[in-house]
Amino acid sequence: LRAYPAQPPRGQRGFDIEGAALLDDNSKKRRGGGVRGFVGRLLLRANWAVVSWVLRAARARWFTTLLILWAAYREFVPSARSAPSSESDSGRGVVSAPSVHSALRAAPAPFPNARDLVVVCGHAVFVGGDFTAAAAALESSWFLEPYQRTPGQAAALVEHMRTGVLIASRNEHSILLFSGGTTRAPAGSLSEATSYYLVSRASGWFGATNVHVAKRAFTEERARDSYENVLFSIARFHELTGHTPRHLTVVGYEFKRARFQNEHLTALRWPADRFAYEGTPFANAEREALSAEREKTVRSQFAADPYGCGNELGGKRVARDPFAVVGESHPYLATNPELAGLFAHCGGETFAGKLPW
Numbered sequence: 001l002r003a004y005p006a007q008p009p010r011g012q013r014g015f016d017i018e019g020a021a022l023l024d025d026n027s028k029k030r031r032g033g034g035v036r037g038f039v040g041r042l043l044l045r046a047n048w049a050v051v052s053w054v055l056r057a058a059r060a061r062w063f064t065t066l067l068i069l070w071a072a073y074r075e076f077v078p079s080a081r082s083a084p085s086s087e088s089d090s091g092r093g094v095v096s097a098p099s100v101h102s103a104l105r106a107a108p109a110p111f112p113n114a115r116d117l118v119v120v121c122g123h124a125v126f127v128g129g130d131f132t133a134a135a136a137a138l139e140s141s142w143f144l145e146p147y148q149r150t151p152g153q154a155a156a157l158v159e160h161m162r163t164g165v166l167i168a169s170r171n172e173h174s175i176l177l178f179s180g181g182t183t184r185a186p187a188g189s190l191s192e193a194t195s196y197y198l199v200s201r202a203s204g205w206f207g208a209t210n211v212h213v214a215k216r217a218f219t220e221e222r223a224r225d226s227y228e229n230v231l232f233s234i235a236r237f238h239e240l241t242g243h244t245p246r247h248l249t250v251v252g253y254e255f256k257r258a259r260f261q262n263e264h265l266t267a268l269r270w271p272a273d274r275f276a277y278e279g280t281p282f283a284n285a286e287r288e289a290l291s292a293e294r295e296k297t298v299r300s301q302f303a304a305d306p307y308g309c310g311n312e313l314g315g316k317r318v319a320r321d322p323f324a325v326v327g328e329s330h331p332y333l334a335t336n337p338e339l340a341g342l343f344a345h346c347g348g349e350t351f352a353g354k355l356p357w
Helices: 034-058 059-074 087-089 100-106 153-169 193-200 212-217 228-241 254-268 287-303 311-319 337-344
Strands: 115-119 175-180 216-218 246-251 276-282
Touching: 087 228, 100 175, 100 311, 115 153, 115 228, 153 175, 153 193, 153 212, 153 246, 153 276, 175 193, 175 212, 175 228, 216 228, 228 246, 228 254, 228 337, 254 276, 254 287, 287 311
Parallel strands: 115 175, 115 246, 175 216, 246 276
Antiparallel strands: none
C-alpha cells in the first residue's frame, strides 16, 4: 500500500506521479486520465487565459477603438484582389468594359470604302396595313398634313424613293440614306425614314439592276426639317464609313431646289462642286404652284435663321419631335465630335469654325 499525504503543505500543490495530474488546492480528489487528460487540461487553461485576456481588453478603450477601425477598413477599403490591375487582368484573359463613348469611337466603320452619299428627304409617315407597292400608292396609306392631301401625293412620295434607289444603284461606292424622324404624333412611333425604307424594300427596290443597293441602304431617323436632313445624313454617313462623303446628292421636290442649293449649302459651307440636287415634281401642277408660294416663306425664314434655332423654325422642330426622340441633347454629338461647334451654332451669322469638309 502506498500512502499519500492527507494534506500538502500550505502554499504547495501535490503532484500525482501515477496519474501525472496536478492536484488543485481546492480539490481533495485525484484527477485521472493519463497524458490525454493532462494535455486536455492544459488546452482548457490556455483557452481560458485567452478568453480572460479578451474580456479584460474589451474593457479598455484602445481595444474598442482598434476593433472599430478594423471593421471600417474591411467595409470601405477595397482589397487588392477585388480591383486587379489591367495587366494582371489581361494575363488571365479578363478584359475590363470600356466606356460608352470609347466603344462608339473604337468600333470599326462597316463601310469604309463608301465615298458618296445619296439622301432621300422624308415628307410623310406610312400608316397603311402593309408596305406593298399597291398600298404605298394610296393616299390613305400615308399620314398627310392638310396641305399634302391632294390626288397624286402618294405617287410623288414613292417617286422620291425610286429616284434615290436608282441613283444609288448606279454607284457602288455610295450609301443611300432615307432621312426623316418620327414627326407626327397621330402617326405613331414609325419614322419617315423607316417608312420609305420598308416601302422601297417591299417594292423590290424598284427593279434596281444592282441588287447590292439593298445592302447599302440605311435610315437616318432624327431629322425634323430640310436642314437637318442634310446635316444629320452627313453625320450618319460618318458613322457608317468613318469619314465625310466625297459627293452629296439630295433627292426632293423640284420647288425646294433653291433652298438646298442656297440656304443650306451656305450654312454648312458645303462645296457646290460636290453637291447635286435631284428634283421631282409635286403631286399635281396646281398643288405645286401653291407649294412654290409657300416655299418663299420658308426660304425667307432660313435666310434669317439659317440654322433653324429661332422661334419659328425652332418651334417647328419641337413640334416635329412629339416623342422626344431628339430632345435637348444632340443625337450625333458622340459619334461626330468634330461637328460639335456646328451642332451648337445658332444665329444669322455663318458658322466660321473648322469643318471636316
